[in-house]
Amino acid sequence: MIKRLIDEIIKKEAPIVAGLDPTLRMIPESIKKKAFEEKGETLEGAAAAVWEFNRAIVDKIYDLVPAVKPQIAMYEQFGIPGLEAYKKTVDYCHEKGLIVIGDVKRGDIGSTSEAYATAHLGKIRIGDSEVPVFDEDFATVNPYLGTDGVKPFADVCKANDKGIFVLVKTSNPSSGEFQDRKIDARPLYEWVAEKVKEWGKDSIEGDYSNVGAVVGATYPEQGERLRRLMPETFILVPGYGAQGASGKDLKGFFDKNRLGAIINSSRGIIAAYQKAPYSDKFSQEEFADASRQAVLDMKKDINDNV
Amino acid sequence: MIKRLIDEIIKKEAPIVAGLDPTLRMIPESIKKKAFEEKGETLEGAAAAVWEFNRAIVDKIYDLVPAVKPQIAMYEQFGIPGLEAYKKTVDYCHEKGLIVIGDVKRGDIGSTSEAYATAHLGKIRIGDSEVPVFDEDFATVNPYLGTDGVKPFADVCKANDKGIFVLVKTSNPSSGEFQDRKIDARPLYEWVAEKVKEWGKDSIEGDYSNVGAVVGATYPEQGERLRRLMPETFILVPGYGAQGASGKDLKGFFDKNRLGAIINSSRGIIAAYQKAPYSDKFSQEEFADASRQAVLDMKKDINDNV
Numbered sequence: 001m002i003k004r005l006i007d008e009i010i011k012k013e014a015p016i017v018a019g020l021d022p023t024l025r026m027i028p029e030s031i032k033k034k035a036f037e038e039k040g041e042t043l044e045g046a047a048a049a050v051w052e053f054n055r056a057i058v059d060k061i062y063d064l065v066p067a068v069k070p071q072i073a074m075y076e077q078f079g080i081p082g083l084e085a086y087k088k089t090v091d092y093c094h095e096k097g098l099i100v101i102g103d104v105k106r107g108d109i110g111s112t113s114e115a116y117a118t119a120h121l122g123k124i125r126i127g128d129s130e131v132p133v134f135d136e137d138f139a140t141v142n143p144y145l146g147t148d149g150v151k152p153f154a155d156v157c158k159a160n161d162k163g164i165f166v167l168v169k170t171s172n173p174s175s176g177e178f179q180d181r182k183i184d185a186r187p188l189y190e191w192v193a194e195k196v197k198e199w200g201k202d203s204i205e206g207d208y209s210n211v212g213a214v215v216g217a218t219y220p221e222q223g224e225r226l227r228r229l230m231p232e233t234f235i236l237v238p239g240y241g242a243q244g245a246s247g248k249d250l251k252g253f254f255d256k257n258r259l260g261a262i263i264n265s266s267r268g269i270i271a272a273y274q275k276a277p278y279s280d281k282f283s284q285e286e287f288a289d290a291s292r293q294a295v296l297d298m299k300k301d302i303n304d305n306v
Numbered sequence: 307m308i309k310r311l312i313d314e315i316i317k318k319e320a321p322i323v324a325g326l327d328p329t330l331r332m333i334p335e336s337i338k339k340k341a342f343e344e345k346g347e348t349l350e351g352a353a354a355a356v357w358e359f360n361r362a363i364v365d366k367i368y369d370l371v372p373a374v375k376p377q378i379a380m381y382e383q384f385g386i387p388g389l390e391a392y393k394k395t396v397d398y399c400h401e402k403g404l405i406v407i408g409d410v411k412r413g414d415i416g417s418t419s420e421a422y423a424t425a426h427l428g429k430i431r432i433g434d435s436e437v438p439v440f441d442e443d444f445a446t447v448n449p450y451l452g453t454d455g456v457k458p459f460a461d462v463c464k465a466n467d468k469g470i471f472v473l474v475k476t477s478n479p480s481s482g483e484f485q486d487r488k489i490d491a492r493p494l495y496e497w498v499a500e501k502v503k504e505w506g507k508d509s510i511e512g513d514y515s516n517v518g519a520v521v522g523a524t525y526p527e528q529g530e531r532l533r534r535l536m537p538e539t540f541i542l543v544p545g546y547g548a549q550g551a552s553g554k555d556l557k558g559f560f561d562k563n564r565l566g567a568i569i570n571s572s573r574g575i576i577a578a579y580q581k582a583p584y585s586d587k588f589s590q591e592e593f594a595d596a597s598r599q600a601v602l603d604m605k606k607d608i609n610d611n612v
Contacts, residue, residue, distance in 0.1 A: 023417070024432065032433070041433035073414055073421040077430050079439040080393060084386055107448060108379055108411055109478035111329070115379040124383050126330065127338070127347035133385040142413060144450040145476050146483035170451050172415035177452035177501065178494065183487040188494065191484065 001137050001163045002212065002234055003205045005099050006259060008066030014299045015259070015306075017101060017236070018061055018291075019266025020054055020089060021071035026271040027053045028284040047081035050074075053287075054089045057270055060288040062096040064295045067137075069101040069236075069264055090136055100136045101236065105167065107142030107149045117156035121164075138163045140214060140236070143192050147199070154199050154211055163203075163210035163234075166196050168226060171216025171239030189222070193230050200233060208234040208260065215253065217245035217263065224252025227260065235261040240298070241268025247305030254306050263302060269294045307443050307469045308518065308540055309511045311405050312565060314372030320605045321565070321612075323407060323542070324367055324597075325572025326360055326395060327377035332577040333359045334590040353387035356380075359593075360395045363576055366594040368402040370601045373443075375407040375542075375570055396442055406442045407542065411473065413448030413455045423462035427470075444469045446520060446542070449498050453505070460505050460517055469509075469516035469540075472502050474532065477522025477545030495528070499536050506539060514540040514566065521559065523551035523569065530558025533566065541567040547574025547604070553611030560612050569608060575600045 200211025273290035506517030
């Protein structure tokens, strides 16, 4: 699957993933009004608004980006109807030819991690049948429980041509509380990085492994170092835009072929119409056009700086 | 909420939580046959079997245990129908007076962690309405992302009288890969424990905080040390039974009043009928009676040893 992601990045000349992390505050009033009139101020009503919002944005950007990254928390907060909207979004993006990175940050042990891996990347055996479940192409995974937690994901990936991105150095301000602490003179995140290499060494496809890493754009020096430390590990990079990083912070995350990383922007794309400079040019009704323009600007920012 | 949990433990004389982590292999053939005949070998069929299995077990044990801990991965693997069975299980356990610990091991940053916290412990605002979502009483949380990841959970808990258990030292064999690594002469899990105390210090209710910790029964020495290190932190202890720990390993997790910890058993209770000594005495059809006996035996084992 990592090879397909890289091929799509090359084809679309955009190492960009659009984070589909909708909140009700981002969704234009007209969409919410219609959804709430039809289904009430209920989980169903909220989920209908989320789905309508996503669909409109995907329709305007699917030709520009190789991948989307729905953040499942934003759907889980609307319960079962929200998760139905998540699944509809995954399926719709697949119809549009997009690769889907499920940002689920799951992680448990043994058979439980296997269940999560099956839920998101595999097929579940029921009687004599094998049934796909949420069926994303990649998932994000939390490494705190060690090999017992991650290996089941890597195994399911191998069996189903899928991939994962393991949290190494996250983009948030407090990520250093544990991740930066020194163990034998090296920060914890580097020890995690060493394990990511080990977990991925049997899953190399072309230049990169199907076991990738998450490294925040907000930590460019660490990104550069991790790029060198993990030469066969593809990096998913959150933190661009709303979290503060821009194109000039990103060079170090890429390899000499300007590959090896994909940059996520969520609010910066899907809620572009709410912030300058887009809020001056696009009305609420034109939210999806604003998203398209934000992708084009992000593409230019990255391609000019990397 | 921690006070209610402690009151129920005292009332039922059982510091025991039953892990509702069903797999299809555990479910008796007759239940699966009926479910698959009605709904096919589909996610719906599997979810129907899971729900029927859970209901029968809860009916036989609700008077013995204060709490249940459904592992959401085991439901998520059956997609939307599986998550519907999860929600039905949560609601049914509430009807039976049980406290529900959602073993979700979620963890993300900022607004995303807030969304997970809302999904499992809070109420979501939709228009002018506030709607509960999965509505468990406690949830488990992964600390790898630091304060940004955990604080939103603690805040939602305070606003809704709920609680969390943060992963400190997990029960699995490879938990030491990162958690045991020494930072300034102390293992990482102790640094996490220090943060758990800090995150919980404003949520003390009686003797304990609504921000608790997960420490595996398979590491009794570490459990004893963590009990002393975190005197106001309630400990959720997995790893009893199928994972290898027994009553004699547990003393150190408890305080001088024989409180301060709750021990989880999953397979050991819900799949008791499949293993000795219960498999000799109980038929497949009597699976729920076997679960009841396993709870009674576990209660004796703990109360004799603690």
